[in-house]
């Protein structure tokens with residue numbers, strides 16, 4: 029990862045030490061850094077994200093019905109499908125918001141099925157929501173500063189003890205600088221001190237993505253980040269995504285606009301009624317009989 | 329930011345001198361709190377000056393004491409409810425745990441009256457009281473916090489009543505005496521250990537033997553000087569200690585709030601899923617903040633009821649006490665620590681003690697028989713008789729008054745006095761971009 033989004037690894041490193049001093053319930057995370065380190069050097073074969081036979085039922089409704097797919101390292105993969113195909117539910121199962129009824133989720137080769145969202149985020153997989161969920165009563169800057177991993181000041185003791193607070197303030201200064209740079213990157217720096225609740229729909233989408241990136245993730249799941257965004261802003265956002273991808277981020281993008289998918293994603297996954305209908309490049313998908321049928325002859 | 333600039337442009341040309349004064353006070357927390365106290369003192373002096381200096385200083389003492397103890401409880405609740413959105417309706421129970429534990433630990437093993445204790449030093453008792461409140465808070469939080477918010481409310485209300493009823497029970501008292509050799513005193517409660525502040529002025533706390541400091545103070549402003557009762561002066565010294573604790577709570581909570589920890593609390597209050605999805609261990613943070621809040625409630629209970637001579641479970645720790653603390657936080661503006669202090673003072677003085685005191689003073693000057701019933705008061709068509717009835721029945725009317733005030737606040741200022749104020753949730757200044765940052769892009 030290069031200059032555009034400042035690297036937070038130093039911040040994260042500082043925090044992993046702090047985690048170990050936390051209460052016993054925190055213990056499992058104390059090893060996270062070790063796991064992460066090991067995972068970073070996983071054999072080139074293991075994809076950052078792999079889903080196998082994922083099933084999610086809500087009572088009688090089967091939202092996801094045996095979906096399997098892989099997302100390649102450093103790719104911008106598109107995930108499309110008619111309304112109700114199960115795309116958001118798949119995201120929810122991957123990120124641990126829902127426990128899958130069956131199936132497995134692998135993150136860099138490691139089985140992470142059913143891990144809570146915060147553990148997934150700490151591992152480096154973060155998502156945005158289809159309906160933007162910004163924290164309205166907090167400022168844009170606070171929204172961003174919430175996100176970074178391993179903030180030592182998240183320990184109550186460190187935040188109040190006179191001798192220890194110095195380090196917290198130091199880290200806060202770094203995080204604030206990173207937040208400002210990220211705001212610059214998304215060109216919403218003029219909104220920094222605005223309450224997130226006062227932002228427009230498109231600005232909320234930008235904020236949501238900026239906030240997700242502040243966690244210094246490796247894989248980012250974007251659930252319709254362009255819905256309700258005007259074309260100029262859409263261009264900008266896509267441009268940002270491409271630049272980040274060049275920096276090594278991996279993206280899985282849900283989007284209904286076929287042109288966007290075809291023009292930007294090198295690999296496209298089509299979901300229909302909870303399972304994967306087809307996979308391939310944009311051209312392959314465009315000419316796939318089954319896909320055309322699923323979209324009822326819609327021009328794609 | 330926009331709010332701030334709007335406010336400052338609004339106040340550039342205040343309409344009057346009082347508006348300017350109020351505005352200046354609003355900008356400084358301390359100014360606002362002291363200004364409120366001063367206004368309360370003024371009214372108190374007006375009500376009592378005819379009865380002499382002792383009445384004036386005595387009433388001021390009572391009002392200040394109540395204001396400060398409510399401020400302590402409100403601050404602790406503000407951490408749980410204002411910052412993290414945790415709806416704890418068991419404040420009274422956690423305060424009872426604190427003060428009862430302290431009493432049991434510190435009371436003499438062989439007292440003249442009441443249940444025996446362990447006879448340990450006071451600081452041990454205070455720490456034990458906070459710990460017990462914290463541990464019970466933890467036990468309540470573990471199952472309830474994982475469920476929806478409403479469950480925590482129900483569980484804490486239940487726990488608070490269970491605590492009160494257990495303390496009330498003489499069977500539990502006997503059981504404790506037989507097993508650990510210390511008791512609660514059941515329904516009649518227990519006497520509290522002597523306040524160490526008293527020992528500063530009186531050798532062994534005995535009224536007849538002042539210390540050097542006692543001699544000095546009593547000789548100048550006390551009974552042998554200005555004529556203020558010595559006990560009132562000792563009470564004022566304790567009030568100074570309480571004020572120290574209020575400042576301590578305030579500083580502690582401000583530091584907690586203005587930190588990454590406070591930021592996660594704010595995020596959890598707004599949207600748990602977002603905090604979770606950004607890598608925050610929501611359950612753990614909620615448990616931590618709940619336990620810290622309960623420990624502070626235990627300490628507030630010790631400072632408040634531990635100084636009152638005697639504690640008993642009923643009516644001191646009825647759920648209505650929790651309700652009062654909530655009103656204090658609501659008035660001040662939930663989420664604001666300065667608001668919690670201010671709300672505590674305003675509630676205790678204006679809403680809680682105020683009507684009773686004003687009513688009593690009015691009754692003294694009304695020259696009329698009190699009609700036997702509300703209907704009689706109405707049919708006489710005599711306003712003084714009606715007023716006499718009202719002032720004689722101020723206690724029930726006070727609740728009507730309280731209700732009206734709450735409706736008014738909800739309607740006109742739903743955020744409380746200071747709830748609209750933005751409290752920064754970071755350990756650094758966020759109002760401006762630090763210089764030197766705007767190099768690239």
Ligand SMILES: Nc1ncnc2c1ncn2[C@@H]1O[C@H](COP(=O)(O)OP(=O)(O)OP(=O)(O)O)[C@@H](O)[C@H]1O
Nearest residue numbers: 086089090091109110111112113114115116117118
């Ligand atoms: N929490 C839930 N409880 C019950 N049913 C649900 C739940 N979440 C999703 N579903 C159902 O699962 C199915 C798939 O929904 P999902 O939101 O995953 O679709 P989607 O592909 O994201 O659609 P869209 O393109 O409209 O966002 C729908 O039929 C929906 O009603």
Ligand SMILES: [Mg+2]
Nearest residue numbers: 115116117158
């Ligand atoms: Mg969806």
